[in-house]
Amino acid sequence: MRRVLTALLFFTLLVVAWHLAARSGRWSAVLVPPPADIVAYLWGAISDGTLVGALVVTVKRLLLGYLCGVAAGVPLGLLTARFEWVHDTVGTMGLGLQALPSVCWVPLSLIWFGQNEGAMLFVVVMGTVWSVALATDGGVRNVPPIYARAARTMGSRGLHTWMRVILPAALPFVVSGIKQGWAFAWRSLMAAEIYVTILTGFGLGQLLNYGRDLNAMDQVIGVMLVIVVIGLVTDKVLFSPWERFLHRRWGLAKV
Amino acid sequence: MASVAEELRANPPAKLAIEHVSKWFESGVVKTHALDDVSLSVAEGEFVCLVGPSGCGKSTLLNMIAGLELPDSGSVLAEGQRVTEPGRDRMMMFQESALFPWLTVLGNVLFGLRLKPGLRERERQEVAMYYIGLVGLGRFAHSNIHELSGGMRQRVALARSLAPNPRVLLMDEPFAALDAMTREQLYGDLQEIWAARRKTIVFVTHNVREAASLGDRVVLFSANPGRILREFAVDLPRPRDINSPEVAVHAMQVTAALKGRGPA
Numbered sequence: 001m002r003r004v005l006t007a008l009l010f011f012t013l014l015v016v017a018w019h020l021a022a023r024s025g026r027w028s029a030v031l032v033p034p035p036a037d038i039v040a041y042l043w044g045a046i047s048d049g050t051l052v053g054a055l056v057v058t059v060k061r062l063l064l065g066y067l068c069g070v071a072a073g074v075p076l077g078l079l080t081a082r083f084e085w086v087h088d089t090v091g092t093m094g095l096g097l098q099a100l101p102s103v104c105w106v107p108l109s110l111i112w113f114g115q116n117e118g119a120m121l122f123v124v125v126m127g128t129v130w131s132v133a134l135a136t137d138g139g140v141r142n143v144p145p146i147y148a149r150a151a152r153t154m155g156s157r158g159l160h161t162w163m164r165v166i167l168p169a170a171l172p173f174v175v176s177g178i179k180q181g182w183a184f185a186w187r188s189l190m191a192a193e194i195y196v197t198i199l200t201g202f203g204l205g206q207l208l209n210y211g212r213d214l215n216a217m218d219q220v221i222g223v224m225l226v227i228v229v230i231g232l233v234t235d236k237v238l239f240s241p242w243e244r245f246l247h248r249r250w251g252l253a254k255v
Numbered sequence: 256m257a258s259v260a261e262e263l264r265a266n267p268p269a270k271l272a273i274e275h276v277s278k279w280f281e282s283g284v285v286k287t288h289a290l291d292d293v294s295l296s297v298a299e300g301e302f303v304c305l306v307g308p309s310g311c312g313k314s315t316l317l318n319m320i321a322g323l324e325l326p327d328s329g330s331v332l333a334e335g336q337r338v339t340e341p342g343r344d345r346m347m348m349f350q351e352s353a354l355f356p357w358l359t360v361l362g363n364v365l366f367g368l369r370l371k372p373g374l375r376e377r378e379r380q381e382v383a384m385y386y387i388g389l390v391g392l393g394r395f396a397h398s399n400i401h402e403l404s405g406g407m408r409q410r411v412a413l414a415r416s417l418a419p420n421p422r423v424l425l426m427d428e429p430f431a432a433l434d435a436m437t438r439e440q441l442y443g444d445l446q447e448i449w450a451a452r453r454k455t456i457v458f459v460t461h462n463v464r465e466a467a468s469l470g471d472r473v474v475l476f477s478a479n480p481g482r483i484l485r486e487f488a489v490d491l492p493r494p495r496d497i498n499s500p501e502v503a504v505h506a507m508q509v510t511a512a513l514k515g516r517g518p519a
Contacts, residue, residue: 148354149353154370157368168355248399249400250399
C-alpha cells in the first residue's frame with residue numbers, strides 16, 4: 001500500500017510539474033502541450049473511434065506475427081539443440097539474423113510483399129523467431145543431463161523425454177526468450193508502421209506519425225502514452241502468469 | 256483395490272551377474288581404464304555396497320547395471336537377461352536428487368508410474384501416495400521441490416525410484432550431500448524399507464562406515480584400473496546403528512585393506 005502511494009505521488013508530481021512547465025510560457029503550447037490537452041485528444045480519439053481502430057489494427061498484427069514467431073521459434077530451437085547439423089546451419093544463420101535489428105527487415109519486406117499486412121507480418125515474425133529459437137536452444141543446452149538420465153531409467157524415451165523433461169526443464173530460458181522476442185516484435189512493428197503507410201490498415205504507428213505531420217504534439221504524446229500502456233499491460237497479462245508460475249515452482253527470482 | 260495391492264506385492268527381488276566387464280573412457284589423448292575385468296554376482300534381496308577411491312569405476316559399474324552405459328567387453332545380466340538399456344525393473348537413485356523442479360512431490364513420484372502400463376490414473380495416484388507416505392512425506396505431497404530440505408528431497412527421490420516397484424534399486428552416493436543427522440535417519444529408513452519392500456540393492460559410496468552399516472556385503476574397489484580388491488561379508492543383525500562398535504570394527508577392516516594399497 002505504501003509503495004502504491006509512493007508511486008501515485010511520484011506520477012502526480014510529474015503531471016503537475018509538466019502542467020506548470022507548459023503554462024510557464026517558456027515554450028510554445030504547440031511544442032509542449034499541457035496534460036489537459038493530451039487527455040482531451042485521447043478522449044476525442046477514443047470517442048470518434050480512431051484510437052480504438054488503430055489499436056485493434058496494431059494489436060492484431062502484433063499478436064498474429066508474434067504467435068507465428070513463437071510457434072516457429074520454439075520448435076526451431078529444439079531442433080538446433082537436438083541436431084548438431086541443424087545447429088551448424090540454421091542455428092548459425094539465426095545467430096546472424098538475430099544480430100540484425102529487425103527494423104532492417106522493413107525495406108525488404110515492403111518490396112517483397114507490398115504495403116500490406118503480409119509485410120507487417122513478415123517483419124514481426126522475423127523480429128520474434130530468431131531470439132525465441134536462440135533462447136530455446138540455449139535453454140535446452142543448459143538442462144542438466146541428469147534429468148534426462150533419470151527420466152530414461154523411469155522408462156521415458158525420445159519424444160516423451162523431449163516434451164515432458166527437456167522442454168519443461170528449459171522453460172525458464174524459453175520464457176525469457178519469448179519475452180525478449182516480444183520486445184523485438186513490438187519495436188519492429190512500431191518502426192515499420194511509422195516508416196511507411198500501410199494501405200490495408202491504419203495502426204498506432206501511423207497515428208503517431210500523422211500527429212507529426214499535423215504538428216499535433218498532443219496527438220504524438222497521447223499515442224506514445226497508449227503505446228507505453230500496451231507494453232505494460234502485455235507484460236502483466238502475457239508474461240506475469242508465467243513468471244509467477246516459474247517463481248512458485250522453481251523458487252527462482254523473477255526472470 | 257485388489258489391483259493396487261497386487262501392484263505393491265508384485266516383482267520379487269532379482270539377482271544380478273556382472274561377468275568380466277571392462278570399460279575405457281577417452282577424453283582427448285587420455286585413455287582411462289575405468290573397469291578391468293570385473294566380475295560380481297548379487298543374490299536376490301541382497302544389499303551390496305560398492306566402495307573405493309574416486310575414479311575406481313564404481314559409479315560406472317552402477318550405470319551399467321542401470322543400462323545407462325554399456326560395457327566395452329563382458330556382460331551385465333539381470334535375472335539372466337543381458338542389460339542393454341534402462342528398464343523399470345532396475346531403478347536408479349542419483350547423487351544429486353535429480354528431481355524435476357517443474358513438478359510437485361506427487362508429480363515427481365507419478366512420473367515413472369505414468370510410464371508404467373496397466374494402471375489406471377487413480378491407482379497410480381494411490382500407489383504414489385503410498386510411497387510418499389512410506390518415506391514419511393505424506394503432508395508434503397503437493398509441495399514444490401525447492402521448498403524441501405536436502406534430506407526431504409532425497410526421500411522424494413527414494414519414493415520416486417521405489418514407486419514403479421523395481422526389483423533392483425541402484426543408489427549412487429544418495430546421501431553424500433546430506434548432514435550427518437539427516438543421513439543417520441535415512442540409514443534407518445532405508446533399512447526398514449529394504450526389509451519391508453524386498454529389493455536387491457546396489458549402493459555406491461566412498462564412505463566405508465556407511466557401507467559397513469548398510470551392506471550384507473562390502474565390495475572394495477581399487478582405482479587405475481578399476482578392479483575389485485576384496486569383498487567383506489558383514490553379518491551383523493539389523494537394524495544396525497552406524498555408530499555401533501561392531502560396525503566400526505568391520506569398517507576398520509575395509510579401511511585397512513584400502514590403505515594397504517597406498518593413498519586413496
